[in-house]
Amino acid sequence: MRLIIAFALCLASVSIVNAQLKPPVETVMDRFLRYVKIDTQSAEDQTTTPSTRKQLNLANLLAKELTALGAENVRVSEFGIVYATVPGNLADNSKVPVVGFIAHMDTSPAVSGENVNAIIHKNYQGGDITLPKDPTQVITVDKNPVLKSLIGTDIITADGTTLLGSDDKSGCAEVMTMIDILRQNPQLKHGTLAIAFTPDEEVGGGIEKFDVKAFGAKVAYTVDGEELGEISDETWSARTATVTFQGKSTHPGTAKGIMINAMYAIADYLNRFPHDMLPETTEGRVGFVHPYAGVIDVESSNLKILLRDFDMSGLDAKEKTLRDMVAQTAAKFPQVKITIDVKENYKNMKEVLKNYPELTVNAMEAAKRAGLTPFLKPIRGGTDGSNLTFRGLPTPNLFTGGGNFHGKLEFNSRKGLEKSTETLVNLVQIFAEKS
């Protein structure tokens, strides 16, 4: 009996909270469905930013919508980055740090984002989801256990011929709807917010052109993660090694005693890779070395290798392993000149974010207030936030509710979009409360 009363009281308090909030002018779902129709696929190996002009179609639309939502100083930079400011509504906004929110507009070059036909699987009741235009494309519960937490909501997918673009139009729609809700509900107190939508995240080019100073935020979040509750304040530290094997080529008919074939040395080197230290044999917090490209030739062969680890000491150890392997191969092939060159790519953002624990604490509190169970997940990759963090803008990553990024099985859900938006609305209030 007591249980029943407690449950009824709990329900009542939830509905009071909801009743207090005026809905946004446009729902996050409607915004999302509108944005995914705009093809914003980026392209590798371009010399311009944005890499594809079509990304500007979404950039210009978002700029227009930001202005309509009362944002200030709205502009699209020469590189297609949309910047805006949402004024705070406190008696003294200067007491609260300016918090930035960043989402990216482009979709992966891996799969087409043209003519995206979003399918809404209404009131999902469990089970695998087959995409209508290609029955070989199936989102299985087995590979996506998160589906079990989405029973009863609407799931959004593509039709099987394209990606959906949840990555990261979910983030775009959620940030826009946060601004909308804050505008409709001035009783929700927050400091000044800096907003940015970036191009070319998927090809790693856009963030180089990001103007941290003009953005004006003290701290920021990228809204570009997956499962509800997933918060990331840790990424790989990354290096790339190039190992070059210099031999000597000559006409094979007169090669005796002259030719030095570098191909045998590169084969020997490849054979020395430790099998328990590769992408295909590691997961979680375990780093890897990954030979991913190379040239094989008598005269000069080379190999490019990724080094990844969450800890700098682990990364140093991996570099030492590669150098030791060079020494071993060199001993076996003394006539081949072998050199190794290692470059730093990016560092684990935790090296900086450990000095800003409130960013993670506040995000977790915001997710809890939205009824979610937040959890920390280190990213086996880099984010735009890694770059920004080391340029002086500490930037962890927040969930968007989506999944299966970069493929035809990509999805999000009504619950995913709404709960992510609610978390953002909570988050800006938490910064105001704590200052």
Ligand SMILES: [Zn+2]
């Ligand atoms: Zn993304």
